[in-house]
Amino acid sequence: MELFTVNRYTEEDFKTKPAEAEDQILEKLLQKAEKRKRKQKKDKVEEPSQESAEHQTINEDVPQTLETRKRRQKDDNADSAFQEPESDQPLEQQEAADSDKPADASFEVIGEDVGATKRQKVEMVLPSWLAHPTIIPGDSLKRDEDATADTDEAALKNQPYLDKPTRDALKQMKIKRLFPVQRSVIPWILDAHSKPAPFRPRDICVSAPTGSGKTLAFAIPIVQLLMNRVKCKVRALVVLPVAELAMQVYKVIASLCNKTELEVCLLSKQHRLEAEQEALVELYKGEYYSKVDIVVTTPGRLVDHLHATKGFCLKELKFLVIDEADRIMDAVFQNWLYHLDSHVRDTADQLLAGRTAPLCLAELRESYGKKPHKMLFSATLSQDPEKLQNLRLFQPKLFTTVLIPAPTTLEPNASALVSTQTEERGQFIGKYTTPAELTEQYCITEPRLKPLTLFALIKQNNWQRFLCFTNSNDTSTRLAFVLSQLKEKGEDTIAELSANLSAAKRRATLDALMRGKLQGIICSDALARGIDVSNIDIVVSYDVPRHIKTYIHRVGRTARAGRPGTAITLLTPKDQPQFRKMLSEVGKPVGEEITVDTEVETGYAHLYHTALETLRKTLEATKKREIVSKTRNTQAAAKLHKDPSQLTLMEKLQQVTGVHTSKPKPKEPKSHLKMPKNKLKPNASQRKIVEE
Numbered sequence: 001m002e003l004f005t006v007n008r009y010t011e012e013d014f015k016t017k018p019a020e021a022e023d024q025i026l027e028k029l030l031q032k033a034e035k036r037k038r039k040q041k042k043d044k045v046e047e048p049s050q051e052s053a054e055h056q057t058i059n060e061d062v063p064q065t066l067e068t069r070k071r072r073q074k075d076d077n078a079d080s081a082f083q084e085p086e087s088d089q090p091l092e093q094q095e096a097a098d099s100d101k102p103a104d105a106s107f108e109v110i111g112e113d114v115g116a117t118k119r120q121k122v123e124m125v126l127p128s129w130l131a132h133p134t135i136i137p138g139d140s141l142k143r144d145e146d147a148t149a150d151t152d153e154a155a156l157k158n159q160p161y162l163d164k165p166t167r168d169a170l171k172q173m174k175i176k177r178l179f180p181v182q183r184s185v186i187p188w189i190l191d192a193h194s195k196p197a198p199f200r201p202r203d204i205c206v207s208a209p210t211g212s213g214k215t216l217a218f219a220i221p222i223v224q225l226l227m228n229r230v231k232c233k234v235r236a237l238v239v240l241p242v243a244e245l246a247m248q249v250y251k252v253i254a255s256l257c258n259k260t261e262l263e264v265c266l267l268s269k270q271h272r273l274e275a276e277q278e279a280l281v282e283l284y285k286g287e288y289y290s291k292v293d294i295v296v297t298t299p300g301r302l303v304d305h306l307h308a309t310k311g312f313c314l315k316e317l318k319f320l321v322i323d324e325a326d327r328i329m330d331a332v333f334q335n336w337l338y339h340l341d342s343h344v345r346d347t348a349d350q351l352l353a354g355r356t357a358p359l360c361l362a363e364l365r366e367s368y369g370k371k372p373h374k375m376l377f378s379a380t381l382s383q384d385p386e387k388l389q390n391l392r393l394f395q396p397k398l399f400t401t402v403l404i405p406a407p408t409t410l411e412p413n414a415s416a417l418v419s420t421q422t423e424e425r426g427q428f429i430g431k432y433t434t435p436a437e438l439t440e441q442y443c444i445t446e447p448r449l450k451p452l453t454l455f456a457l458i459k460q461n462n463w464q465r466f467l468c469f470t471n472s473n474d475t476s477t478r479l480a481f482v483l484s485q486l487k488e489k490g491e492d493t494i495a496e497l498s499a500n501l502s503a504a505k506r507r508a509t510l511d512a513l514m515r516g517k518l519q520g521i522i523c524s525d526a527l528a529r530g531i532d533v534s535n536i537d538i539v540v541s542y543d544v545p546r547h548i549k550t551y552i553h554r555v556g557r558t559a560r561a562g563r564p565g566t567a568i569t570l571l572t573p574k575d576q577p578q579f580r581k582m583l584s585e586v587g588k589p590v591g592e593e594i595t596v597d598t599e600v601e602t603g604y605a606h607l608y609h610t611a612l613e614t615l616r617k618t619l620e621a622t623k624k625r626e627i628v629s630k631t632r633n634t635q636a637a638a639k640l641h642k643d644p645s646q647l648t649l650m651e652k653l654q655q656v657t658g659v660h661t662s663k664p665k666p667k668e669p670k671s672h673l674k675m676p677k678n679k680l681k682p683n684a685s686q687r688k689i690v691e692e
């Protein structure tokens with residue numbers, strides 16, 4: 001049975017003696033060290049010629065000499081032991097479903113003589129609001145300690161549009177300055193809502209890097225615009241894809257509302273529905289009254305309350321915020337919009353049936369105050385107009401950071417040339433930006449040695465707070481197990497965080513990481529989006545992400561709020577082409593290569609082999625237990641459906657009394673109280689049913 005790999009071998013292959021298997025691993029390590037020495041020598045020799053290659057596009061189209069092609073072929077034949085299993089992450093499927101292929105997707109005209117004419121590249125023409133966004137200066141987020149004197153234009157006191165309660169709340173949250181996305185979006189929203197009736201604000205989409213402060217960018221204007229409300233009604237709805245994210249945003253908004261009378265409520269599956277209903281509405285003299293002004297929720301929980309909670313009314317909704325919008329707009333969550341629209345339709349005519357065309361004055365007057373201001377936020381906002389169409393955005397406006405693509409040609413000031421080209425072409429720029437403080441690296445290893453390489457990297461760099469992402473829950477569980485076997489007793493622990501654990505266990509693990517009780521976490525992509533854990537220094541992609549969005553959200557867990565961070569991807573020779581291609585498609589460089597200390601790997605080879613053996617035995621035992629329980633269940637089910645004439649007397653009795661004595665009953669201690677015999681025999685009615 002294989003641990004992390006696609007099993008090409010029969011069991012016999014693994015029943016080699018431990019010494020032989022260990023030699024195999026050691027032999028691989030030595031081969032790898034040899035290969036690296038040869039490569040380093042070769043690089044020294046080829047250095048001048050290499051530079052010219054650097055400036056060519058970093059992708060597989062670079063002409064390969066016969067030798068490099070042979071070398072690659074040899075690597076590809078390396079035993080594909082640590083191939084990651086099929087991802088069982090729904091997220092991967094959804095990301096793939098939402099795969100916005102680059103604009104110039106080409107297609108084949110059927111029946112045409114392909115050889116004769118060159119394929120015509122098709123450029124996607126975007127709606128003008130997507131093609132000409134408002135650019136947020138994407139300069140690096142200067143940290144507070146790096147900020148200069150009072151002339152700092154980002155300082156709170158230099159933001160005239162912030163009220164005093166908002167400033168006080170931000171000071172209490174230790175926020176001294178606003179980030180670029182906040183300085184662009186907050187004044188725009190406040191200004192849009194200051195327009196006299198019946199003018200209503202345009203809906204907005206904000207695409208900014210991970211960790212750039214998008215949460216406060218929508219929370220501050222909402223709280224500031226609602227803080228002087230008179231009656232308590234649900235006027236803001238913030239929708240997030242997962243409960244952990246909803247909890248995180250709820251805490252930020254609750255901190256902002258500290259100095260106001262506004263009430264915030266979190267609706268997520270982490271609390272009982274009844275408890276949430278009591279927090280939402282109250283019944284007084286036959287009337288339902290809302291007890292909250294702002295609701296933070298997930299799509300599923302929102303639909304639960306729309307159906308189950310009497311008095312939960314969205315008629316006065318002024319703001320509808322969709323964070324991680326590309327994830328939420330995937331098919332899986334699609335029906336929440338339908339329920340929201342159908343639920344509120346009878347209270348506010350066609351809440352979401354916005355129109356993109358400007359309305360005439362009469363229509364504006366008629367619809368004023370009935371349509372919420374819709375705001376979409378994401379670091380990887382979908383540029384797929386069909387998906388955005390479902391929201392029926394009203395005269396949408398796009399904010400995005402400037403993407404300075406890596407120079408792909410040798411011409412002078414290539415970046416300026418490329419950016420004007422992209423604008424001219426109407427390209428949506430800035431869709432996949434990563435924080436300027438992020439350092440991206442990759443490490444080449446053998447498939448079978450990945451866990452050992454990861455452990456060696458942790459050991460030699462003495463990482464204190466890291467996240468390691470895998471492509472499946474089982475890989476997370478097994479990898480966490482192997483790493484815990486390799487660590488010395490008493491050392492900081494490395495925990496697992498995946499769907500294999502309960503919600504409570506996941507919360508406890510995340511809290512332990514936030515409190516610095518854990519050295520690192522091995523997690524699946526459920527944690528990749530939006531989760532904000534401070535001071536994560538390193539993010540490792542143990543398995544290569546299958547989609548660029550997954551990669552962007554994974555690496556976005558570090559280098560947040562202007563702090564530096566490093567993202568490392570473990571690549572096998574087989575992963576390299578796919579990884580390079582995925583990044584080059586969005587104009588991102590691959591980053592620098594790092595190597596691991598082979599002494600550390602070799603030193604732990606024996607322990608690693610033992611850990612693999614232990615894991616294999618554990619998995620076999622678990623598999624046996626599962627088989628036994630399955631057999632027992634099928635036998636019980638079979639009895640139920642057995643032909644009555646085939647049943648034995650005991651089976652008939654079991655069916656009647658519902659007591660299945662498949663296991664011999666434990667001998668009851670002899671007691672001085674004797675049970676009267678007739679109690680043990682079936683009574684007349686039971687006997688009659690049995691005979692029938």
Ligand SMILES: Nc1ncnc2c1ncn2[C@@H]1O[C@H](COP(=O)(O)OP(=O)(O)OP(=O)(O)O)[C@@H](O)[C@H]1O
Nearest residue numbers: 177178179210211212213214215216379530532561
């Ligand atoms: N003006 C600010 N000054 C200092 N820290 C800030 C500021 N704004 C946000 N932060 C901090 O930056 C971190 C990231 O903020 P936030 O989670 O809003 O980023 P994000 O863009 O939503 O990230 P993601 O795309 O991953 O969801 C948080 O820890 C937050 O407290």
